[in-house]
Amino acid sequence: MSQETIDELVDLLNAYNQAYRRGVPIVSDAEYDTLVEQLRAIAPDHPFLQVVEPEQFTGRQEVRHPTPMLSIEKSYTREQLERFVARVQKEADALGVDSVSFRLTPKLDGLAGRDDGIVFATRGNGEVGYEISNAFAKGVIPIGGRGQGMGEIVVVKSYFDERMADFFEHPRNMVVGIISSDTLNENAASALEARMVHFVPYTQTASLIVDGRRLVEETRLLVRDLLKDVDYPTDGVVAEVTDDRLKERMGATAHHYRWQIAIKTKGETAQTTVTGIQWQVGRTGKVTPVLEVDPVSLSGATIRRVSAHHAGNIRNSGIGIGTRIEVIRSGEVIPKLEAVLEVRGEVERPKTCPSCNTPLVWQNDFLKCTNSACRAQIEQRISHWFRILGNADWFGIKTIRRLVDNGHDSLEAVYRLSESDFADMGFGPVQSKNLAEAITLSRTKPVEDWRFLAAFGIADLGIGDSRKLLAHIPLENIVKMDRAAIARIKGFGDKTSQSIVESIDAMAGTIRHMLDLGFNLQRTPLSSEQEAIVSPIAGKGIVFTGKMIHGSREAMQAEARALGGKVQTAVSGSTDYLVCGERVGASKINKANRLGVTILTESQYMTLVTEK
Secondary structure (H helix, E strand, O other), X not given: OOHHHHHHHXXXXXXXXXXXXXXXXXXXXXXXXXXXXXXXXXXXXXXXXXXXXXXXXXXXXXXXXXXXXXXXXXXXXXXXXXXXXXXXXXXXXXXXXXXXXXXXXXXXXXXXXXXXXOOEEEOOOOOEEEEOOHHHHHOOEEOOOOOOEEEEEEXXXXXXXXXXXXXXOOHHHHHHHHHHOOOOOHHHHXXXXXXXXXXXXXXXXXXXXXXXXXXXXXXXHHHHHHHOOOOOOEEEEEEEEOOHHHHHHHOEOOOEEXXXXXXXXXXXXXXXXXXXXXXXXXXXXXXXXXXXXXXXXXOOEEEEEEEOOOHHHHHHHOOOOOOEEEEEEOOOOOOEEEEEEXXXXXXXXXXXXXXXXXXXXXXXXXXXXXXXXXXXXXXHHHHHHHHHHOOOOOOOHHHHXXXXXXXXXXXXXXXXXXXXXXXXXXXXXXXXXXXXXXXXXXXXXXXEHHHHHHOOOOOOOOHHHHHHHHOOOOHHHHHHOOHHHHHOOOXXXXXXXXXXXXXHHHOHHHHHHHHHOOOOEEOOOOOHHXXXXXXXXXXXXXXXXXXXXXXXXXXHHHHHHHOOOEEEOOOOOOOOEEEEOEOOOHHHHHHHHHHOOEEEEHHXXXXXXXXX
């Protein structure tokens, strides 16, 4: 396996992890863990596998944990669990421990924290977290009182499902927003007021004590019994050794404690009957089926709707009303069709788009609406933007539908809206203010350039490939790429490259417009062989001075470093360019003139780095 392939896999894992830490997960835990295991198989000593996946809360005081808050080793199969139990037993035998027992507790799916009664901090990188004690002032309820140690900040699941699911992609999205934002989303504020957001210490959760034999042989039954009455989001069960001497002997890696493991399953399954089929239109025009089914209990939730993946499933499997199916649900992921058990009923597929009535066409296994002005596609594109960008709340699908109802049907239009514009559309005073602030925050809060690019929803260009692309081509040059330029990058085939170029051409105006708004972008470093080819400032000494319009001075410095520039704080004999914003003092300009340094306005600098 090449180093480049390993690097690409790690880049993808980092992207997925950052999305999860921000509360906007892009893939299920199972999909993420599968990629981690792929990396472990091909590069078992890779640094990514040796440390806790980091989280960041900008503007918060850093706090060092007295004891590291590590991640947890995961087990998806009986064989993995057996190996863990055998490893524990081997150490117990060496220590002379006669009887080994394990404590099982729910693995809550929230934001990990530590509360010592004075300091309340997030996990951070395991060694150093971020101080978030103001969460309690906001209304987070500490179960069992303050000072109970480590636990998770979570929202009551039944409350979320009933009141909040339409406004947040995932319960963790709501929790992260509460902790990270100074301005609260009104829906999050109502959940806090209702006392439905809790810090649950691990010591306050339900538990079972079992021996190794029961742990291995009765895993599914034990997990079901432990989780059935838990009204918080969960993603498995944690099993840990109860004997403190054995814990001390087993110790820890830099990533996890060796005496505990997270038991995670592929997902509980159940059988039910199809009662109807709804067809939904996505941002790219794909029309996908959602099966309405007889209500069935699955992983502690009542399931009434199931994803059927794509129209080809309906066509090829002959699914009609009355068909018996098996469904699967893993963690908080939407239930999915696992198997067709007994085909019944007439197979019906739409001939026209359920949103705009445009005739549908087949593309492989997908039915597709080819009308880019389709209302459903417009709504989903705007929703995709805010979900992938991930740095501003408030823009749930109901809000977006109201914007589109009032004619604001593009990102350009949405980003022109002011507080008074939102009020004119019928939003309340507080929500209007928060929506306007969210627009500003999305531009000014730091965001990775690959996330910015992926948020446009360009065909065949997800987060991983956006990051790969920007390691070879600066963001400002994206709208001028041709198919061959992309195809030369390893991992992009001719067909995919053509699809990406066509999609970028179709939205080039929008991409340019959003770039001109001056988002605070954190730039992807160019690969070494590309710096000299595409960046005219590579190796050049650059000083930025004055107030910048394109973005903050810090953002422009980071951008210049990503393009290979040598950012300096003062003009000297090694300076090549002095980039001047507004209100620049005469002393720096005079010194630059004396030393023969090229003086550029901000506009001239942007032309330099983008046109070449």
